[in-house]
Amino acid sequence: MLKVGIIGGSFGVIGLLPAFASIKNCKVVALSSRHGKQLVGFHSYADWRTMIEKENLDAIALAVPPKTQYEIVKVAIKKGLHVFAEKPFTANLAQAKELYALAKKNKIVHGIDFEFPEIAEWKKTKELLDRKTFGTLKHVSVDWDWQSGDTRYGRRSWKTSIREGGGALSAVFSHGIYYLEHFAGKITDVKSAFTFSPLSLNGGEVGVDMLLKFKGGVTGNVHVSCHSPGFVRHRLLFICERGVIVLENKNAIVDGFTIRTFDKNGEKILRVSKDTGRKNEDERVKVVKKLAKRFVKACIAKKQTAPSFADGVRVQELIETIRRKSRH
Numbered sequence: 001m002l003k004v005g006i007i008g009g010s011f012g013v014i015g016l017l018p019a020f021a022s023i024k025n026c027k028v029v030a031l032s033s034r035h036g037k038q039l040v041g042f043h044s045y046a047d048w049r050t051m052i053e054k055e056n057l058d059a060i061a062l063a064v065p066p067k068t069q070y071e072i073v074k075v076a077i078k079k080g081l082h083v084f085a086e087k088p089f090t091a092n093l094a095q096a097k098e099l100y101a102l103a104k105k106n107k108i109v110h111g112i113d114f115e116f117p118e119i120a121e122w123k124k125t126k127e128l129l130d131r132k133t134f135g136t137l138k139h140v141s142v143d144w145d146w147q148s149g150d151t152r153y154g155r156r157s158w159k160t161s162i163r164e165g166g167g168a169l170s171a172v173f174s175h176g177i178y179y180l181e182h183f184a185g186k187i188t189d190v191k192s193a194f195t196f197s198p199l200s201l202n203g204g205e206v207g208v209d210m211l212l213k214f215k216g217g218v219t220g221n222v223h224v225s226c227h228s229p230g231f232v233r234h235r236l237l238f239i240c241e242r243g244v245i246v247l248e249n250k251n252a253i254v255d256g257f258t259i260r261t262f263d264k265n266g267e268k269i270l271r272v273s274k275d276t277g278r279k280n281e282d283e284r285v286k287v288v289k290k291l292a293k294r295f296v297k298a299c300i301a302k303k304q305t306a307p308s309f310a311d312g313v314r315v316q317e318l319i320e321t322i323r324r325k326s327r328h
Contacts, residue, residue: 002026002299005055007048007072008063008086009033014282016061016084019289026296030055048072057081059109059299061292065158066091066165070099077102082109082299084292088174088319089312091165096316100309109302110309111295114178118290120272121257122179125238125247129183134263135241140184140212140220142176143235145228151199151206152229160202162323167204168226169194170319176222177315177322178307180212183238184220187318189213192326197227210322255283 004020006012006028013033021028031039032048045051052060052075059082062069070090076083077099089112090096103110116122129137148168150160158164159171181187195207206227212220235248243263249256259270277286291307298305 002296003029003056003058005030005032005051005057005060006063007032007051007060010063011284012061012063013039015284015288016063016292018278018281018285019292020061020296022289023293023296025300026292030057049075052076052079052081059084059295062086067158070095073099074102077106077108080106080108082295084111084113084295085309085312086113087178087312087315088165088170089309089316091163093313093316093320096309096313100313103309109295109299109305111291111298111305112307112309112312113288113291114175114307114311115254115284115287115291116175116179117182118287119254119257120275121247121259124270124272125236125245125259126183128245128261129238129240132240134243134245134261137184137218137238137240139239140180140218141237141239142180142220142222142224143233144173144176144223145225146232147229148206148226150201151197151227154199154201156201160200160204162204164202166202168206168224169208169322171204172226173208173222173224174315174319176224177318178311180220180222181314183236184214184218186215187212188215190318190322190325192322194326195225199227208322208326253283254287
């Protein structure tokens with residue numbers, strides 16, 4: 001039985017806790033959040049260091065800001081604990097490389113919460129691309145718009161501080177960098193431009209637009225905005241030799257994605273069996289559960305899982321490249 005401790009309030013409680021608690025051969029024994037939130041059936045701590053020292057844990061799962069995650073993961077690895085980390089992995093590339101090297105040296109299992117490719121419709125889209133159902137992929141386009149709570153309510157948090165791992169690129173589109181390479185292969189070149197708003201109180205960008213090149217000749221363009229009042233969409237467009245695949249949802253995070261395909265015969269809507277979560281459960285739980293189950297299985301078998309810290313390092317490397325190559 002793998003004994004797991006959860007560190008982080010908010011998504012730690014509504015996302016990681018139910019995901020890990022539902023897995024066979026896994027027991028969540030302790031929770032650490034800033035306010036020491038009390039939950040029946042778990043040992044609760046206000047301080048994560050105390051939890052790690054007092055509890056006989058095998059692994060930890062994190063839902064904390066990058067700066068805090070770096071501190072926690074260093075301590076956990078040195079104690080021999082397996083780690084399931086949040087994205088973005090760290091606030092900068094040097095920290096990411098340091099943690100990955102420590103993890104390899106201490107031979108701990110490490111996972112990271114890049115969840116979008118686990119969604120049923122995303123898996124089906126990947127299958128269509130891999131099978132070349134519409135021929136070779138030529139171009140991929142991403143449009144992702146919403147309004148963050150930080151700009152909407154005037155909050156000052158790490159998510160609007162580039163130095164702390166925030167800004168639209170790092171805080172959210174770290175997911176996108178991972179899934180773009182998942183679909184289209186290694187990114188080899190990028191040009192970028194950032195947009196800003198005085199409503200981002202720590203000065204982090206509220207938008208980024210990119211032109212991309214991938215290994216193998218695929219091209220791409222990306223538009224991301226976390227300051228689009230009243231407008232929510234997440235759309236991926238895959239242009240292939242003989243057709244187009246559109247993967248899209250609105251007003252949700254992981255729920256509600258549809259797949260539409262277009263070719264010489266017209267439009268077709270693909271029906272994919274839906275992932276169903278429990279009533280009143282956060283929509284992300286059913287997706288995170290897939291990664292958590294894979295992580296638990298890897299810990300018990302003492303084998304590595306995926307995505308891992310290596311992917312966290314790769315994404316952080318690209319984040320810094322995109323920032324370096326931006327034009328303001």
